[in-house]
Amino acid sequence: ETGVTQTPRHLVMGMTNKKSLKCEQHLGHNAMYWYKQSAKKPLELMFVYNFKEQTENNSVPSRFSPECPNSSHLFLHLHTLQPEDSALYLCASSQIWSETYEQYFGPGTRLTVT
């Protein structure tokens, strides 16, 4: 695997379910990000992890719970979601304190909450 991978690619869940999204980066980066992309809205940054430590929680509801066990893996745990949480969830990584801070994105998980 190369770059940034995300699983699953598609997820349908009921409002009472608990599920998790997984992201893995194979680039040796030290920062990882979760973004949400809803229809007709700009990408919204949700969480930032630098060196496995959370440095940003952009006022995200507690029904979204991130986990970063190491610098290569990032999870987003989901529980009691609402239909308005249906969106494309994108993971990204970058090398902070590098020359460019360029971010690389995964293919996303299309989440549908029924």
Place this chain on the structure above:
Amino acid sequence: KQEVTQIPAALSVPEGENLVLNCSFTDSAIYNLQWFRQDPGKGLTSLLLIQSSQREQTSGRLNASLDKSSGRSTLYIAASQPGDSATYLCAAPQGGSEKLVFGKGTKLTVNP
């Protein structure tokens, strides 16, 4: 707070035409700016990253420019092809951080 605006929201052109996509940002204290491409339902592909010390960056038929003083960046696509049809996103950092703020994108359609 950084805000990013992209104009136009949508653009339809015939194949072979040269075109310019515009991006403006409110906080000029940026160290770089990135342009991305997104195909329907897919993730983002990084096209070009311009560092604050550069005025432009080129990759194949793509050329991106950056004018920090005016808070503007442009993406120039030469000799457009139907395969260029996608949404193009501009992103600038929030303050001096690694956190990116995205515009809403320009949806480009290149007609054969």
